[in-house]
Amino acid sequence: MTIDRLSGAFLMLLGLFVVWERRVLPLGSASRPGPGYFPLLLAILLIILGAILILRGKDAAKIRALAWPEAPHAAAILGCCLFISLFMETIGYRLTLLLTLGFLFGVMERIKVWLTLALTFGFSLGTFWLFDSLLRVPLPRGGWGF
Secondary structure (H helix, E strand, C coil), X not given: CEHHHHHHHHHHHXXXXXXXXXXXXXXECCCCECCCHHXXXXXXXXXXXXXXXXXXXXXXXXXXXXXXXXXXXXXXXXXXXXXXXXXXXXXXXXXXXXXXXXXXXHHHXXXXXXXXXXXXXXXXXXXXXXXXXXXXCCCCCCCCCC
């Protein structure tokens, strides 16, 4: 089994899952598409591209030969995504982003402390100001109103 063929199979399964889940949304017509029209087109595209990967993936590297030195970074990012999804509503957008970016910049990337603080506070407070204040997108404030 090659990497490309495994990726193609995953894309095809994802596309089939979207086609199955889309069945509850009305499709509409070509002139007046419904909410299920675009997801169906994207799912069909995923299935086609997955099939192409499976058919043309015979020359790709084998899965056993795959060495991935960035696995710790990927696991940290996945863990941060899980943390954000679990605690965003509870502790609020700004505090969640402060903790997440502080961990990623300070611990994972080992950036200098002053630069970590500047980036962390700049991104978390700056994006909150941009989305919540300027664009009027309501973001979670958490239990402390922060």
